[in-house]
Amino acid sequence: MTPDDFEAVVADAALSPNVHNTQPTLWRRIDTRTIALLEAPDRTLPHGDPTGRDVAASHGAAAEGFILAASLRGFAVRPALAHEGEVGRLLVDGAATPDLLAPFLTRRRTYRGRFTTDRMQAALTDLAVAAPDLMLLTRTEDIDHVARLNDAASLRGFRNKAFRAELLSWMRLSPRHPRWSKDGLNARAMEMSSLEAMGAGVALRPGVFEILDGLGLGPVLTGEAAVVNSAAAVALLHRPADEAPFETGRAWHRAWLEMTRLGLAAAPMTVLADDTDAAADLSVRFNLPPDRRLITVFRLGRAPDSSLPPPVRRPLKDVII
Structure with a gap:
Protein backbone atom coordinates (compact mmCIF):
# COMPACT_ATOMS: atom_id res chain seq x y z
CA MET A 1 0.00 0.00 0.00
CA ARG A 109 -25.05 9.46 7.63
CA THR A 110 -26.73 10.07 10.96
CA TYR A 111 -30.24 11.48 10.50
CA ARG A 112 -31.69 13.11 13.63
CA GLY A 113 -34.85 14.61 12.17
CA ARG A 114 -38.37 13.28 11.70
CA PHE A 115 -38.86 10.42 9.30
CA THR A 116 -41.39 10.25 6.49
CA THR A 117 -44.53 8.13 6.79
CA ASP A 118 -42.97 5.36 4.68
CA ARG A 119 -42.94 2.25 6.90
CA MET A 120 -40.07 0.67 4.90
CA GLN A 121 -41.47 -2.83 5.41
CA ALA A 122 -39.42 -4.57 2.72
CA ALA A 123 -36.19 -2.96 3.91
CA LEU A 124 -36.88 -3.91 7.52
CA THR A 125 -37.60 -7.51 6.53
CA ASP A 126 -34.30 -7.69 4.68
CA LEU A 127 -32.46 -6.03 7.57
CA ALA A 128 -33.71 -8.65 10.03
CA VAL A 129 -32.06 -11.31 7.87
CA ALA A 130 -28.87 -9.39 7.10
CA ALA A 131 -28.15 -8.23 10.66
CA PRO A 132 -29.15 -10.91 13.20
CA ASP A 133 -27.64 -8.87 16.07
CA LEU A 134 -30.44 -6.34 15.63
CA MET A 135 -33.78 -6.81 17.37
CA LEU A 136 -36.33 -4.84 15.36
CA LEU A 137 -39.32 -3.26 17.09
CA THR A 138 -42.11 -2.07 14.81
CA ARG A 139 -45.18 -2.04 17.06
CA THR A 140 -46.37 1.46 17.89
CA GLU A 141 -46.53 0.72 21.61
CA ASP A 142 -42.96 -0.59 21.64
CA ILE A 143 -41.59 2.43 19.78
CA ASP A 144 -43.49 4.73 22.13
CA HIS A 145 -42.06 2.92 25.14
CA VAL A 146 -38.54 3.40 23.78
CA ALA A 147 -39.28 7.06 23.06
CA ARG A 148 -40.40 7.70 26.64
CA LEU A 149 -37.47 5.74 28.03
CA ASN A 150 -35.07 7.74 25.85
CA ASP A 151 -36.50 11.02 27.10
CA ALA A 152 -36.19 9.96 30.73
CA ALA A 153 -32.60 8.74 30.31
CA SER A 154 -31.61 11.86 28.35
CA LEU A 155 -33.02 14.11 31.06
CA ARG A 156 -31.03 12.26 33.71
CA GLY A 157 -27.92 12.80 31.63
CA PHE A 158 -28.54 16.51 31.12
CA ARG A 159 -29.09 16.96 34.84
CA ASN A 160 -25.50 15.83 35.34
CA LYS A 161 -23.60 19.13 35.10
CA ALA A 162 -20.28 17.60 34.10
CA PHE A 163 -21.87 15.44 31.40
CA ARG A 164 -23.85 18.39 30.05
CA ALA A 165 -20.78 20.64 29.94
CA GLU A 166 -18.80 17.98 28.11
CA LEU A 167 -21.56 17.44 25.56
CA LEU A 168 -21.95 21.18 25.05
CA SER A 169 -18.22 21.45 24.39
CA TRP A 170 -18.69 19.14 21.40
CA MET A 171 -21.76 20.95 20.04
CA ARG A 172 -21.24 23.43 17.22
CA LEU A 173 -24.30 25.64 17.41
CA SER A 174 -23.30 28.32 14.91
CA PRO A 175 -21.64 28.17 11.47
CA ARG A 176 -19.22 30.74 12.90
CA HIS A 177 -17.82 28.12 15.26
CA PRO A 178 -14.21 27.45 14.12
CA ARG A 179 -14.81 23.68 14.12
CA TRP A 180 -18.29 23.73 12.55
CA SER A 181 -17.18 21.64 9.55
CA LYS A 182 -14.43 19.62 11.27
CA ASP A 183 -15.77 17.69 14.25
CA GLY A 184 -18.44 17.48 16.93
CA LEU A 185 -22.18 17.83 16.52
CA ASN A 186 -23.14 20.87 14.50
CA ALA A 187 -26.61 22.34 14.44
CA ARG A 188 -27.27 21.18 10.89
CA ALA A 189 -26.42 17.58 11.76
CA MET A 190 -28.68 17.82 14.82
CA GLU A 191 -31.54 19.11 12.63
CA MET A 192 -31.67 22.40 14.55
CA SER A 193 -32.78 25.68 13.06
CA SER A 194 -30.57 28.70 13.78
CA LEU A 195 -33.12 29.86 16.35
CA GLU A 196 -33.23 26.45 18.05
CA ALA A 197 -29.44 26.29 18.11
CA MET A 198 -29.16 29.74 19.64
CA GLY A 199 -31.73 28.80 22.27
CA ALA A 200 -29.91 25.56 23.09
CA GLY A 201 -26.66 27.45 23.59
CA VAL A 202 -28.34 29.56 26.24
CA ALA A 203 -30.57 26.94 27.86
CA LEU A 204 -27.79 24.40 28.41
CA ARG A 205 -25.45 26.80 30.19
CA PRO A 206 -24.55 26.10 33.81
CA GLY A 207 -27.16 27.63 36.08
CA VAL A 208 -29.59 28.43 33.29
CA PHE A 209 -30.55 24.80 32.71
CA GLU A 210 -31.09 24.25 36.42
CA ILE A 211 -33.45 27.22 36.61
CA LEU A 212 -35.42 26.11 33.56
CA ASP A 213 -35.51 22.53 34.80
CA GLY A 214 -36.80 23.75 38.16
CA LEU A 215 -39.64 25.45 36.28
CA GLY A 216 -40.54 22.10 34.73
CA LEU A 217 -39.02 22.83 31.32
CA GLY A 218 -36.26 20.22 31.45
CA PRO A 219 -38.28 17.55 29.61
CA VAL A 220 -39.26 20.08 26.93
CA LEU A 221 -35.63 21.10 26.37
CA THR A 222 -34.19 17.59 26.14
CA GLY A 223 -37.07 15.43 24.90
CA GLU A 224 -37.31 14.02 21.38
CA ALA A 225 -40.22 11.59 21.68
CA ALA A 226 -42.00 13.03 18.65
CA VAL A 227 -38.97 12.33 16.47
CA VAL A 228 -38.55 8.80 17.83
CA ASN A 229 -42.24 8.06 17.35
CA SER A 230 -41.96 9.03 13.68
CA ALA A 231 -39.62 6.07 13.11
CA ALA A 232 -40.68 3.04 11.12
CA ALA A 233 -38.80 0.87 13.61
CA VAL A 234 -36.45 0.88 16.55
CA ALA A 235 -33.52 -1.54 16.51
CA LEU A 236 -31.71 -2.87 19.57
CA LEU A 237 -28.13 -3.79 18.71
CA HIS A 238 -26.83 -6.49 21.03
CA ARG A 239 -23.53 -8.36 21.06
CA PRO A 240 -21.82 -10.97 23.26
CA ALA A 241 -21.43 -9.60 26.78
CA ASP A 242 -17.74 -10.49 26.99
CA GLU A 243 -16.80 -9.07 23.57
CA ALA A 244 -13.95 -6.55 23.40
CA PRO A 245 -15.24 -3.03 22.58
CA PHE A 246 -12.97 -2.83 19.53
CA GLU A 247 -14.72 -5.85 17.99
CA THR A 248 -18.09 -4.47 19.04
CA GLY A 249 -17.30 -1.31 17.11
CA ARG A 250 -16.59 -3.28 13.97
CA ALA A 251 -19.96 -5.04 14.22
CA TRP A 252 -21.74 -1.76 15.07
CA HIS A 253 -20.36 -0.18 11.90
CA ARG A 254 -21.36 -3.09 9.68
CA ALA A 255 -24.90 -3.17 11.11
CA TRP A 256 -25.29 0.53 10.34
CA LEU A 257 -23.98 0.03 6.82
CA GLU A 258 -26.56 -2.72 6.28
CA MET A 259 -29.23 -0.13 7.12
CA THR A 260 -27.70 2.29 4.62
CA ARG A 261 -27.51 -0.40 1.94
CA LEU A 262 -31.23 -1.04 2.35
CA GLY A 263 -32.18 2.63 2.08
CA LEU A 264 -32.83 3.18 5.78
CA ALA A 265 -31.78 6.35 7.58
CA ALA A 266 -30.74 5.90 11.18
CA ALA A 267 -29.78 7.69 14.36
CA PRO A 268 -28.35 6.01 17.46
CA MET A 269 -29.83 6.66 20.89
CA THR A 270 -26.72 5.64 22.79
CA VAL A 271 -28.01 6.92 26.12
CA LEU A 272 -30.37 3.94 26.24
CA ALA A 273 -27.40 1.59 26.51
CA ASP A 274 -25.28 3.88 28.69
CA ASP A 275 -28.02 4.56 31.24
CA THR A 276 -28.18 1.58 33.62
CA ASP A 277 -31.91 1.83 34.30
CA ALA A 278 -32.84 2.23 30.64
CA ALA A 279 -30.62 -0.65 29.52
CA ALA A 280 -32.06 -2.94 32.20
CA ASP A 281 -35.62 -1.99 31.23
CA LEU A 282 -35.01 -2.80 27.55
CA SER A 283 -33.20 -6.04 28.31
CA VAL A 284 -36.07 -7.29 30.47
CA ARG A 285 -38.96 -6.00 28.37
CA PHE A 286 -37.61 -7.42 25.12
CA ASN A 287 -36.00 -10.56 26.55
CA LEU A 288 -32.40 -10.04 25.56
CA PRO A 289 -30.42 -13.22 26.34
CA PRO A 290 -28.34 -12.94 29.52
CA ASP A 291 -25.12 -13.52 27.60
CA ARG A 292 -25.78 -10.52 25.34
CA ARG A 293 -25.02 -6.85 25.97
CA LEU A 294 -27.14 -3.96 24.68
CA ILE A 295 -24.75 -1.81 22.62
CA THR A 296 -27.00 0.92 21.32
CA VAL A 297 -30.52 1.57 20.05
CA PHE A 298 -31.24 2.96 16.59
CA ARG A 299 -34.33 4.69 15.32
CA LEU A 300 -34.92 3.84 11.67
CA GLY A 301 -36.99 5.13 8.80
CA ARG A 302 -36.84 7.06 5.57
CA ALA A 303 -35.37 10.55 5.66
CA PRO A 304 -36.91 13.26 3.50
CA ASP A 305 -35.11 13.67 0.19
CA SER A 306 -31.87 15.68 0.30
CA SER A 307 -32.10 16.08 4.07
CA LEU A 308 -28.93 14.26 5.12
CA PRO A 309 -26.16 16.72 5.97
Whole structure:
Protein backbone atom coordinates (compact mmCIF):
# COMPACT_ATOMS: atom_id res chain seq x y z
CA MET A 1 0.00 0.00 0.00
CA THR A 2 1.64 3.21 -1.19
CA PRO A 3 1.36 6.50 0.73
CA ASP A 4 -1.22 7.70 -1.81
CA ASP A 5 -3.25 4.50 -1.39
CA PHE A 6 -3.03 4.87 2.37
CA GLU A 7 -4.29 8.46 2.34
CA ALA A 8 -7.19 7.55 0.05
CA VAL A 9 -8.25 4.68 2.32
CA VAL A 10 -7.95 6.79 5.48
CA ALA A 11 -10.08 9.52 3.88
CA ASP A 12 -12.92 7.01 3.52
CA ALA A 13 -12.27 5.24 6.83
CA ALA A 14 -12.49 8.59 8.64
CA LEU A 15 -16.19 8.65 7.71
CA SER A 16 -16.82 5.76 10.11
CA PRO A 17 -19.24 6.40 12.99
CA ASN A 18 -17.75 7.50 16.30
CA VAL A 19 -19.03 8.78 19.62
CA HIS A 20 -20.17 12.46 19.48
CA ASN A 21 -18.16 12.79 16.25
CA THR A 22 -15.06 13.27 18.38
CA GLN A 23 -13.03 11.33 15.77
CA PRO A 24 -10.62 9.85 18.32
CA THR A 25 -8.65 7.65 15.90
CA LEU A 26 -5.26 8.63 14.49
CA TRP A 27 -3.49 6.71 11.71
CA ARG A 28 0.13 5.81 11.07
CA ARG A 29 1.54 3.98 8.05
CA ILE A 30 4.43 1.96 9.43
CA ASP A 31 5.40 0.28 6.16
CA THR A 32 3.76 -0.94 2.95
CA ARG A 33 1.83 -3.64 4.82
CA THR A 34 1.36 -2.29 8.35
CA ILE A 35 -1.01 0.37 9.67
CA ALA A 36 -1.28 1.44 13.29
CA LEU A 37 -4.32 3.02 14.93
CA LEU A 38 -3.65 5.37 17.83
CA GLU A 39 -5.87 7.36 20.17
CA ALA A 40 -5.94 11.15 20.13
CA PRO A 41 -5.51 12.03 23.81
CA ASP A 42 -7.73 15.12 23.68
CA ARG A 43 -10.73 13.31 22.17
CA THR A 44 -11.97 11.12 24.97
CA LEU A 45 -15.12 11.69 27.04
CA PRO A 46 -14.27 11.39 30.75
CA HIS A 47 -17.85 12.13 31.86
CA GLY A 48 -19.94 10.68 29.05
CA ASP A 49 -17.74 7.61 28.55
CA PRO A 50 -15.80 7.14 31.80
CA THR A 51 -14.71 3.56 31.05
CA GLY A 52 -13.58 4.42 27.51
CA ARG A 53 -15.79 1.74 26.03
CA ASP A 54 -17.48 4.02 23.48
CA VAL A 55 -14.16 5.46 22.32
CA ALA A 56 -12.72 1.94 21.98
CA ALA A 57 -15.75 0.92 19.91
CA SER A 58 -15.17 4.01 17.76
CA HIS A 59 -11.64 2.77 17.03
CA GLY A 60 -13.09 -0.59 16.03
CA ALA A 61 -15.57 1.09 13.70
CA ALA A 62 -12.72 3.07 12.14
CA ALA A 63 -10.72 -0.13 11.62
CA GLU A 64 -13.68 -1.75 9.90
CA GLY A 65 -14.02 1.34 7.74
CA PHE A 66 -10.37 1.01 6.71
CA ILE A 67 -10.83 -2.67 5.84
CA LEU A 68 -13.89 -1.86 3.74
CA ALA A 69 -12.29 1.10 1.96
CA ALA A 70 -9.19 -0.96 1.24
CA SER A 71 -11.29 -3.72 -0.32
CA LEU A 72 -12.66 -1.21 -2.84
CA ARG A 73 -9.08 -0.63 -3.96
CA GLY A 74 -8.21 -4.32 -4.17
CA PHE A 75 -6.41 -4.70 -0.82
CA ALA A 76 -7.23 -7.43 1.67
CA VAL A 77 -6.66 -6.07 5.17
CA ARG A 78 -6.98 -7.95 8.46
CA PRO A 79 -6.63 -6.99 12.13
CA ALA A 80 -3.38 -7.85 13.90
CA LEU A 81 -2.10 -7.66 17.46
CA ALA A 82 -1.69 -4.04 18.54
CA HIS A 83 1.73 -2.96 19.81
CA GLU A 84 2.35 -0.84 22.90
CA GLY A 85 0.83 2.62 22.53
CA GLU A 86 -1.56 1.52 19.79
CA VAL A 87 -5.29 0.87 19.99
CA GLY A 88 -5.24 -1.35 16.93
CA ARG A 89 -3.11 -2.60 14.08
CA LEU A 90 -4.01 -3.67 10.56
CA LEU A 91 -2.05 -5.71 8.03
CA VAL A 92 -2.39 -5.67 4.25
CA ASP A 93 -2.62 -9.34 3.37
CA GLY A 94 -2.95 -9.87 -0.36
CA ALA A 95 -5.67 -8.93 -2.82
CA ALA A 96 -9.43 -8.63 -2.25
CA THR A 97 -12.67 -8.07 -4.06
CA PRO A 98 -14.90 -5.23 -2.78
CA ASP A 99 -16.94 -6.04 0.31
CA LEU A 100 -20.71 -5.83 -0.28
CA LEU A 101 -20.94 -3.00 2.25
CA ALA A 102 -17.90 -1.05 1.05
CA PRO A 103 -19.75 1.23 -1.42
CA PHE A 104 -21.98 2.47 1.41
CA LEU A 105 -19.12 3.62 3.63
CA THR A 106 -19.16 7.11 2.14
CA ARG A 107 -22.98 7.27 1.97
CA ARG A 108 -23.79 6.52 5.61
CA ARG A 109 -25.05 9.46 7.63
CA THR A 110 -26.73 10.07 10.96
CA TYR A 111 -30.24 11.48 10.50
CA ARG A 112 -31.69 13.11 13.63
CA GLY A 113 -34.85 14.61 12.17
CA ARG A 114 -38.37 13.28 11.70
CA PHE A 115 -38.86 10.42 9.30
CA THR A 116 -41.39 10.25 6.49
CA THR A 117 -44.53 8.13 6.79
CA ASP A 118 -42.97 5.36 4.68
CA ARG A 119 -42.94 2.25 6.90
CA MET A 120 -40.07 0.67 4.90
CA GLN A 121 -41.47 -2.83 5.41
CA ALA A 122 -39.42 -4.57 2.72
CA ALA A 123 -36.19 -2.96 3.91
CA LEU A 124 -36.88 -3.91 7.52
CA THR A 125 -37.60 -7.51 6.53
CA ASP A 126 -34.30 -7.69 4.68
CA LEU A 127 -32.46 -6.03 7.57
CA ALA A 128 -33.71 -8.65 10.03
CA VAL A 129 -32.06 -11.31 7.87
CA ALA A 130 -28.87 -9.39 7.10
CA ALA A 131 -28.15 -8.23 10.66
CA PRO A 132 -29.15 -10.91 13.20
CA ASP A 133 -27.64 -8.87 16.07
CA LEU A 134 -30.44 -6.34 15.63
CA MET A 135 -33.78 -6.81 17.37
CA LEU A 136 -36.33 -4.84 15.36
CA LEU A 137 -39.32 -3.26 17.09
CA THR A 138 -42.11 -2.07 14.81
CA ARG A 139 -45.18 -2.04 17.06
CA THR A 140 -46.37 1.46 17.89
CA GLU A 141 -46.53 0.72 21.61
CA ASP A 142 -42.96 -0.59 21.64
CA ILE A 143 -41.59 2.43 19.78
CA ASP A 144 -43.49 4.73 22.13
CA HIS A 145 -42.06 2.92 25.14
CA VAL A 146 -38.54 3.40 23.78
CA ALA A 147 -39.28 7.06 23.06
CA ARG A 148 -40.40 7.70 26.64
CA LEU A 149 -37.47 5.74 28.03
CA ASN A 150 -35.07 7.74 25.85
CA ASP A 151 -36.50 11.02 27.10
CA ALA A 152 -36.19 9.96 30.73
CA ALA A 153 -32.60 8.74 30.31
CA SER A 154 -31.61 11.86 28.35
CA LEU A 155 -33.02 14.11 31.06
CA ARG A 156 -31.03 12.26 33.71
CA GLY A 157 -27.92 12.80 31.63
CA PHE A 158 -28.54 16.51 31.12
CA ARG A 159 -29.09 16.96 34.84
CA ASN A 160 -25.50 15.83 35.34
CA LYS A 161 -23.60 19.13 35.10
CA ALA A 162 -20.28 17.60 34.10
CA PHE A 163 -21.87 15.44 31.40
CA ARG A 164 -23.85 18.39 30.05
CA ALA A 165 -20.78 20.64 29.94
CA GLU A 166 -18.80 17.98 28.11
CA LEU A 167 -21.56 17.44 25.56
CA LEU A 168 -21.95 21.18 25.05
CA SER A 169 -18.22 21.45 24.39
CA TRP A 170 -18.69 19.14 21.40
CA MET A 171 -21.76 20.95 20.04
CA ARG A 172 -21.24 23.43 17.22
CA LEU A 173 -24.30 25.64 17.41
CA SER A 174 -23.30 28.32 14.91
CA PRO A 175 -21.64 28.17 11.47
CA ARG A 176 -19.22 30.74 12.90
CA HIS A 177 -17.82 28.12 15.26
CA PRO A 178 -14.21 27.45 14.12
CA ARG A 179 -14.81 23.68 14.12
CA TRP A 180 -18.29 23.73 12.55
CA SER A 181 -17.18 21.64 9.55
CA LYS A 182 -14.43 19.62 11.27
CA ASP A 183 -15.77 17.69 14.25
CA GLY A 184 -18.44 17.48 16.93
CA LEU A 185 -22.18 17.83 16.52
CA ASN A 186 -23.14 20.87 14.50
CA ALA A 187 -26.61 22.34 14.44
CA ARG A 188 -27.27 21.18 10.89
CA ALA A 189 -26.42 17.58 11.76
CA MET A 190 -28.68 17.82 14.82
CA GLU A 191 -31.54 19.11 12.63
CA MET A 192 -31.67 22.40 14.55
CA SER A 193 -32.78 25.68 13.06
CA SER A 194 -30.57 28.70 13.78
CA LEU A 195 -33.12 29.86 16.35
CA GLU A 196 -33.23 26.45 18.05
CA ALA A 197 -29.44 26.29 18.11
CA MET A 198 -29.16 29.74 19.64
CA GLY A 199 -31.73 28.80 22.27
CA ALA A 200 -29.91 25.56 23.09
CA GLY A 201 -26.66 27.45 23.59
CA VAL A 202 -28.34 29.56 26.24
CA ALA A 203 -30.57 26.94 27.86
CA LEU A 204 -27.79 24.40 28.41
CA ARG A 205 -25.45 26.80 30.19
CA PRO A 206 -24.55 26.10 33.81
CA GLY A 207 -27.16 27.63 36.08
CA VAL A 208 -29.59 28.43 33.29
CA PHE A 209 -30.55 24.80 32.71
CA GLU A 210 -31.09 24.25 36.42
CA ILE A 211 -33.45 27.22 36.61
CA LEU A 212 -35.42 26.11 33.56
CA ASP A 213 -35.51 22.53 34.80
CA GLY A 214 -36.80 23.75 38.16
CA LEU A 215 -39.64 25.45 36.28
CA GLY A 216 -40.54 22.10 34.73
CA LEU A 217 -39.02 22.83 31.32
CA GLY A 218 -36.26 20.22 31.45
CA PRO A 219 -38.28 17.55 29.61
CA VAL A 220 -39.26 20.08 26.93
CA LEU A 221 -35.63 21.10 26.37
CA THR A 222 -34.19 17.59 26.14
CA GLY A 223 -37.07 15.43 24.90
CA GLU A 224 -37.31 14.02 21.38
CA ALA A 225 -40.22 11.59 21.68
CA ALA A 226 -42.00 13.03 18.65
CA VAL A 227 -38.97 12.33 16.47
CA VAL A 228 -38.55 8.80 17.83
CA ASN A 229 -42.24 8.06 17.35
CA SER A 230 -41.96 9.03 13.68
CA ALA A 231 -39.62 6.07 13.11
CA ALA A 232 -40.68 3.04 11.12
CA ALA A 233 -38.80 0.87 13.61
CA VAL A 234 -36.45 0.88 16.55
CA ALA A 235 -33.52 -1.54 16.51
CA LEU A 236 -31.71 -2.87 19.57
CA LEU A 237 -28.13 -3.79 18.71
CA HIS A 238 -26.83 -6.49 21.03
CA ARG A 239 -23.53 -8.36 21.06
CA PRO A 240 -21.82 -10.97 23.26
CA ALA A 241 -21.43 -9.60 26.78
CA ASP A 242 -17.74 -10.49 26.99
CA GLU A 243 -16.80 -9.07 23.57
CA ALA A 244 -13.95 -6.55 23.40
CA PRO A 245 -15.24 -3.03 22.58
CA PHE A 246 -12.97 -2.83 19.53
CA GLU A 247 -14.72 -5.85 17.99
CA THR A 248 -18.09 -4.47 19.04
CA GLY A 249 -17.30 -1.31 17.11
CA ARG A 250 -16.59 -3.28 13.97
CA ALA A 251 -19.96 -5.04 14.22
CA TRP A 252 -21.74 -1.76 15.07
CA HIS A 253 -20.36 -0.18 11.90
CA ARG A 254 -21.36 -3.09 9.68
CA ALA A 255 -24.90 -3.17 11.11
CA TRP A 256 -25.29 0.53 10.34
CA LEU A 257 -23.98 0.03 6.82
CA GLU A 258 -26.56 -2.72 6.28
CA MET A 259 -29.23 -0.13 7.12
CA THR A 260 -27.70 2.29 4.62
CA ARG A 261 -27.51 -0.40 1.94
CA LEU A 262 -31.23 -1.04 2.35
CA GLY A 263 -32.18 2.63 2.08
CA LEU A 264 -32.83 3.18 5.78
CA ALA A 265 -31.78 6.35 7.58
CA ALA A 266 -30.74 5.90 11.18
CA ALA A 267 -29.78 7.69 14.36
CA PRO A 268 -28.35 6.01 17.46
CA MET A 269 -29.83 6.66 20.89
CA THR A 270 -26.72 5.64 22.79
CA VAL A 271 -28.01 6.92 26.12
CA LEU A 272 -30.37 3.94 26.24
CA ALA A 273 -27.40 1.59 26.51
CA ASP A 274 -25.28 3.88 28.69
CA ASP A 275 -28.02 4.56 31.24
CA THR A 276 -28.18 1.58 33.62
CA ASP A 277 -31.91 1.83 34.30
CA ALA A 278 -32.84 2.23 30.64
CA ALA A 279 -30.62 -0.65 29.52
CA ALA A 280 -32.06 -2.94 32.20
CA ASP A 281 -35.62 -1.99 31.23
CA LEU A 282 -35.01 -2.80 27.55
CA SER A 283 -33.20 -6.04 28.31
CA VAL A 284 -36.07 -7.29 30.47
CA ARG A 285 -38.96 -6.00 28.37
CA PHE A 286 -37.61 -7.42 25.12
CA ASN A 287 -36.00 -10.56 26.55
CA LEU A 288 -32.40 -10.04 25.56
CA PRO A 289 -30.42 -13.22 26.34
CA PRO A 290 -28.34 -12.94 29.52
CA ASP A 291 -25.12 -13.52 27.60
CA ARG A 292 -25.78 -10.52 25.34
CA ARG A 293 -25.02 -6.85 25.97
CA LEU A 294 -27.14 -3.96 24.68
CA ILE A 295 -24.75 -1.81 22.62
CA THR A 296 -27.00 0.92 21.32
CA VAL A 297 -30.52 1.57 20.05
CA PHE A 298 -31.24 2.96 16.59
CA ARG A 299 -34.33 4.69 15.32
CA LEU A 300 -34.92 3.84 11.67
CA GLY A 301 -36.99 5.13 8.80
CA ARG A 302 -36.84 7.06 5.57
CA ALA A 303 -35.37 10.55 5.66
CA PRO A 304 -36.91 13.26 3.50
CA ASP A 305 -35.11 13.67 0.19
CA SER A 306 -31.87 15.68 0.30
CA SER A 307 -32.10 16.08 4.07
CA LEU A 308 -28.93 14.26 5.12
CA PRO A 309 -26.16 16.72 5.97
CA PRO A 310 -22.66 16.49 4.49
CA PRO A 311 -20.07 14.69 6.62
CA VAL A 312 -18.17 16.73 9.17
CA ARG A 313 -14.63 15.42 9.42
CA ARG A 314 -11.12 16.53 10.34
CA PRO A 315 -8.63 17.08 7.50
CA LEU A 316 -6.23 14.25 6.74
CA LYS A 317 -3.27 16.25 7.99
CA ASP A 318 -4.81 16.14 11.47
CA VAL A 319 -5.48 12.39 11.60
CA ILE A 320 -2.43 10.92 9.84
CA ILE A 321 0.66 11.08 12.01
